[in-house]
Amino acid sequence: DTEVTQTPKHLVMGMTNKKSLKCEQHMGHRAMYWYKQKAKKPPELMFVYSYEKLSINESVPSRFSPECPNSSLLNLHLHALQPEDSALYLCASSQRDRGTDTQYFGPGTRLTVL
Amino acid sequence: QQQVKQSPQSLIVQKGGISIINCAYENTAFDYFPWYQQFPGKGPALLIAIRPDVSEKKEGRFTISFNKSAKQFSLHIMDSQPGDSATYFCAASDGFGNEKLTFGTGTRLTIIP
Numbered sequence: 394d395t396e397v398t399q400t401p402k403h404l405v406m407g408m409t410n411k412k413s414l415k416c417e418q419h420m421g422h423r424a425m426y427w428y429k430q431k432a433k434k435p436p437e438l439m440f441v442y443s444y445e446k447l448s449i450n451e452s453v454p455s456r457f458s459p460e461c462p463n464s465s466l467l468n469l470h471l472h473a474l475q476p477e478d479s480a481l482y483l484c485a486s487s488q489r490d491r492g493t494d495t496q497y498f499g500p501g502t503r504l505t506v507l
Numbered sequence: 508q509q510q511v512k513q514s515p516q517s518l519i520v521q522k523g524g525i526s527i528i529n530c531a532y533e534n535t536a537f538d539y540f541p542w543y544q545q546f547p548g549k550g551p552a553l554l555i556a557i558r559p560d561v562s563e564k565k566e567g568r569f570t571i572s573f574n575k576s577a578k579q580f581s582l583h584i585m586d587s588q589p590g591d592s593a594t595y596f597c598a599a600s601d602g603f604g605n606e607k608l609t610f611g612t613g614t615r616l617t618i619i620p
Contacts, residue, residue: 397550424606435596435610436551449606483550487606494539494600496608498550 396420397499399484405505408474414502416467416484424448425467426496427459428483436483436498442467474506511599513611520618526584528614530597533578537599541608542571542582545594554595555582587618 397418406412416425424443428436441449442461456478458470467484481503485496512531520526530540538559543551557564557571557580564571570583584591597611 399550426606433594433613433615435613438607441606443606481548485550494606494608495541495553495556497553498543500550501548503548 397484397486397497399482399499399502401502402500403503403505405507406471406474407507408476410474411470411472413471414469414482414484414504416469416499417465418486418497418499419465420486420488420497421464422486422488422497423464424487425461426485426487427457427467427469428485428498430481430483430501440469471504474504476506479504479506511597511609511611513597513614515614516612517615518617520587520616522587522589522618522620524587524618526587526591526616526618527581528595528597528616529579529581530599530611531577531579532599532609534599534601534609535578536601537609539600540571540573540580541598542569543596543598545596545613551596584616587616589618589620592616592618 400415426441427439430436438451439453440459445461456473460468481501483501484499487496541556542554544554545551555566555569559575568585573580595614598608600608
């Protein structure tokens, strides 16, 4: 089973709202990722958690705040977003400890900021 | 040097034909090259991946050809079907322990009857 689940599927929020995106995997993967994808563009890496610790932050604005409560869960907290933050937000996970770099992606959350 | 260049940007192929998408890279430290398939509104799905110790890998109708000296790799889809219509991304990373995937710019493939 190579499933990464994400909730919600769609989210519409105002610029003053606070919301959270959730990601879950039960493959025993020890690395989890957040990506942002704009239309007709490749995914852009935002954050990486490795063994539940933040290992990469790609200079993402502080209005995006990641959290990894345990090895299976990854959250992305959103606050005071801008309309240009509207995009597909993808979560991914990878095994890390068996010599493979394969990242498995979830279906994404379509975020619209009004 | 971290870029992966992908071509063509879009491709139209007749049903039953061969679809070919090419990627080139500069970073000689890259040693893992996956291809992802993405349908509209969905997340990318791993299609096939290769490491530079082999020149070709085949899985069903999908084949990766790898040319280490030219720093190029390509995806071939044999007997292309309308269900293959999607956006394809090549990617590369520089080894176990590096969590970053460098993506190509994507190819929108359309298979026509």
